[in-house]
Structures are given as C-alpha cells and as structure tokens.
Amino acid sequence: MSAALLEVSELEVAFDTRRGRVKAVDGLSFRLGKGEIIALVGESGCGKSVAVKSVLKLLPEQTARYEAGSITLDGRDLLGLDEKAMEAVRGREIALIFQDPMSSLNPVLTIGKQIGEAIKRHQGGSRQEIAHRTVDLLRRVGIPAPETRLNAYPHEFSGGMRQRVMIAMALSCGPRVILADEITTALDVTIQAQIIDLLKSLVADAGAAVVMITHDMGVVAGAAERVYVMYAGAVVETATTEDLFSRPAMPYTWGLLRSIPSLDRPVHEPLVPIEGLPPNVALLDGGCRFRPRCPYRRDICAEAEPPLAPAPDGAEGHLARCWGLDPVRGWLRDTDWKTDLGDPAARAQISADAAKIKGGKP
C-alpha cells in the first residue's frame, strides 16, 4: 500500500435532528494514496455524501457533529483546522465535484466568468492569463471549440458539458485530491464513459488522486483500484477491486452483486434483489446493521455489531464486517454466494416485514 495522502480513520459524524441525534457516518475509515482512484460504494442514504463533505467540513455547523475519528491530509489533521485554514484546503488541495452541476454552478454567470473566478481566487494573474487558462482547462476536459463557449450560460450546456465544467473548475488550482460525488449518476452511459475516461486520464497525467463516490458497481470495476462498500454509515467490506469482485466476502456485497442486471450475466438468470427496505440509520439497534435484510442472519447477529476483520480469503487489506466470517464460529466462510442465497424462510420473513413498512421510509 502506498503512503496515505488522504486518510480518514474511525470517523463518526452525527446530526442533531428533531428526533434526537442520528449517526450518519459511524466508524468510517479509508485511505487514498498518491495517484490512486478509490471508490466508496453504497446505496442512497448510506452516508457517502456526508463522508466527503466531512473531509472539507462542509456540513451545516448548527446540526452536524464530528463525534470521533480523524481526517488527515499528508499527515496534517484537517478536523482541527479553523475555517480560514480550511478555506485554503478547499479547492486548492482538495476539490469536491457534486452530482448535480446545475445546483453548484451560478445560473446568471457565464461559464468563462465562473472558471475565471476560480482561477483568480486561487492563483491570480492578469485578465489575459486567466482567459487563456480558462480556455486551456475547458479544452482539457473535452469541451469542443472552448474559445467560442466562454460567454455561454450554464443552461445552454447539456448535463454532460456542465459536469465537464465542474471538473474544469475543480482542476483550476491543481488539487491533489478530487472527491467526485456521484458525478456520472445523472448522465447517459455514453457521456458517463467519456467523463470516467477523463477522470482516469487526469490521474495518469496530472497525478491527482480521486475518491469516487458511486452506487454503480460497473463504474467501480472499470475505474477504481480499491473499493469500500458502505452500508448504513459504516464500511462493511473493503478490498482491492480485483478481490472484491472475485471473492466478495459478506452478505451485503453478495446481495449488491446479485441484484445488478449486468450485460455479462446470462439473460435468463433471474435477478436476486436484496429483500426489505433501505436502511434507516435512526433505527439502528446495536446488532449487525445489515441484519434486517440479511437472509444468512443468526441469533448472534442481533447481539453486537461485528468487527471489520480480515476476510477468509486472506488477501491483504481485504476486510469484512460479518459474524458469519468469524474464524471460530463463522458459518459463511465457505459459502458459495452465487448458489446459496441464504435461508428461504428468512428471505420470506424479510419481505413480509417490509410489506408492513415497519420503520417506514429511511
């Protein structure tokens, strides 16, 4: 493993809500090396966005609480920085790109002006230099004939082009870390492929490192070197992309992989959904967080949260959170996840529980 550029360890972030304190991120750890692409995967509400916003301390100050853990950039603690020091980190060292470029671009300013502002803020320079650099950046992110597009407004660009503009702005100050939060989710596959290629080439050419946040296992397989699978605020499995896809260790990851209608699986093979409802972090009860939807669960799973421990395949850095993998009493260490779908009675029970909306929406 390379030396960590960005390291998050045991991070816990909670929100004060009307119904009390809700832990959105609960013991998250990941590390990003120089020139690396890692992925945080998980379904909506699992805490991906809260995690990346924490890195830049962009959460609402009134309600967000950093309860435990640390975030370091090149060994320097970020959580302890004051707002002024944080300002200098944002954009200059770590850039965040959001899913919806429309809400982060200013609709009444031209594209050229917005990128120019970003350059000016971070690097300064004469008007001419800034204009020159703006055109250069737009060309790098693949906007055709950029010199003719400087006076366009965001609404005149398509979704894919706006996403490129966001990437151009993120690149404007040469950040070392790019946090990309679902940046291709709203795009067509054709444009998604272009944007991912662009990210990869930025890593290869400019030496940036990327934390890619996504719910798309296909995107992960094609781009990331290491994957962190999140469920209800915590990492439940992490491995190199290679290991995760060839030997996924725990039931949630199995469920995710089985439910994807992928082009490479036999067409008549039915999809196996994860039964039940998306998790609600306000309703966690101390046992395994996946237990309400896990068809492999046993009594012990309700007693305590399983630790993130080495997976049975023994691959370096392959960790999973599941009592079924426990070296002594585990019952899932040799399970063939493709054929053994868990206890049918448990599956039926999970669907029946979900039908009653116990717990309701997350």
Next chain:
Amino acid sequence: MTDAILDIRNLTVRFGSIAAVNDVSLTLRRGETLGLVGESGSGKSTASRAILQINRASSGEVHFDGEELVGAKGARLKALRRRMQMVFQDPRSSLDPRMTVGALLEEPQVIFGIGTRVSRKARVAEMLHLVGLDPAVANRFPHEFSGGQAQRIAIARALILEPELIIADEPVSALDVSIQAQIINLLVKLRSQLNLSLLFIAHDLAVVRHISDRVAVMYLGRVVELADRDLLYGAPAHPYTRALLSAVPVPDPHIERQRQREILKGELPSPANLPSGCAFRSRCPLYAALGKPEICSEKLPPLAKVVPGQSAACHFAGETDKVAGPSA
C-alpha cells in the same frame, strides 16, 4: 381482438420546429414486452405520452387493439384509456400527497364507476397484497413510504382497473440497485400473472435486457434499431446500438480491463439543428471508419431488415464490424 395490442404507424410529434418523435413505427404484440432505449432527449417519453394522447401527434396513427387513438375523444377515449395505464419514474410525484394510499387506489375505480364502496376496498387490499405490501398500509400517505414502496403503490394503482397494456417510463431509474431488482421481478411476475403487454422505457440497457422480448433503440426522435432481444444484444446491427452497449459498464474488473471501448465522441446534436442525411453521422464511428461516405450525408437511412427479427436504420448495417466492437 387483434394480435397487435399496439400498432404505431409513422408517428411524429413536433414541438415548434423540432420533431421530438419522427416517423416512428412500432408494434407491440399481445403479451409482449417491448423495451425502448435511447439517450436523454431521444424522444422516449414523448412517444409514450403521444400513445396515451397526452401529447398530440402531429401526424401518424396509433391503433390500440385495432382502434385508432389519435383524434379519439370523450367517452370513446376514456374507455380506451382505461385499458392502458402508465407508470412513471418518480412515484412520489405521481401520487397525490394529500390522499391516502387507499384513496389513491380507489380513485380510478370511482372515476369509472366500478363496484361498491365495500368491493372497491376489497380490491384495494387485493392489489396491495399483489404488489407485496400489507393491505393495512391503505390508510398511510405516500410520503411515509420509501421510493421502492411508492413505486409498488404506483404499480398497484396502474393495475387496479385490469389494463391490458402498461407503459412504464423509467420505472426503476430512480431506485437503488437492490430495490430496482425487486421492482423488475415484480413487473415480470405481474406481467405473466395478469397477461399484460408492456412498453418498458429505460436508458439502462442492462435493465431493458432483463425484461424485454424485443427492443427498440431511439436516436433523436427516430427508431434506429428494432430487434429481438438476443439479436440486439448479441449482434447489434446499428453503430449507435453498438456504441451504447459498449459504454455500459460491466461489474467485472477483468472484462472492464480488456474491453475495447467504442467511446462516442461528443454529445447528442441539438434536435433543432440535425445533421443532414443520417442524424447519427456527427458521432458515428462507422461513418468515420468508412471515410465519410456521401450517402450518409445525403440520404436518410430507412429502418430496413438486416436479418429476420432485426431491422436497423443504417446504410451500412451489415458492415458494423469495420470498427472495433464491444467486447463484453
């Protein structure tokens, strides 16, 4: 009763100077699922709304079970509309937040004057059960449900009048993958249980493959390929279909690494300013590989048979292997 439940002939829908749907002809056989795919803005939703007469057709015909829908009005349209229902992408915005689930499901029956209060309530319970919800949820409001549950409710509402045709416009696009699979499996189950015909619209080619018997690919308002599922995915005939397939990421790092991607350059051109001849020309890898043959810029390629069960709108449909193909 005819074999084709839906027969669309030369349907065109214009908004001002642009043709959002341009000379589209499609048939949906009874009991069949036809998938409709294409990039954002290709005209999928407009086509489906024109079928239901929500958007007005500028020209063309839409026959439902042999009866012309275009221009149908009043009681006749209402009677036909009852037999075809729509399911949308965002279930929560398609369900009135002030009505309980029970009231939402009763409403179509009330509109059509079906049953008594008691029998309607029984039917609501039966439908909720069918879509995998506890009938006791009838007195809850839509906002109390997760996206997947709300989509089940929308499906129950669409099915309550026993329609023969369901048009589902991106019904799983807004859902998490684990929940997507639940809803796809539900649709597959209901389709055979209730003998439904299904027009399934999505931009995700992998989802469409799992549910469709045949697939139509749209580009800028036109159908550019129409084929049996296995032909379309196994041997795509149109360069656009090939490019779309090649862009779909596959959750397998080995495949991804070895894959020769055929990445389409650029974006969809503006529908107000289409390239002459074949509208795909500005992005077509085959056009480039063949040295920009004149016919592509001069003549609109008609949707023509390539092999039985597969048609494509490309002058060189037989020669798509001249460019590196999708390797998945």
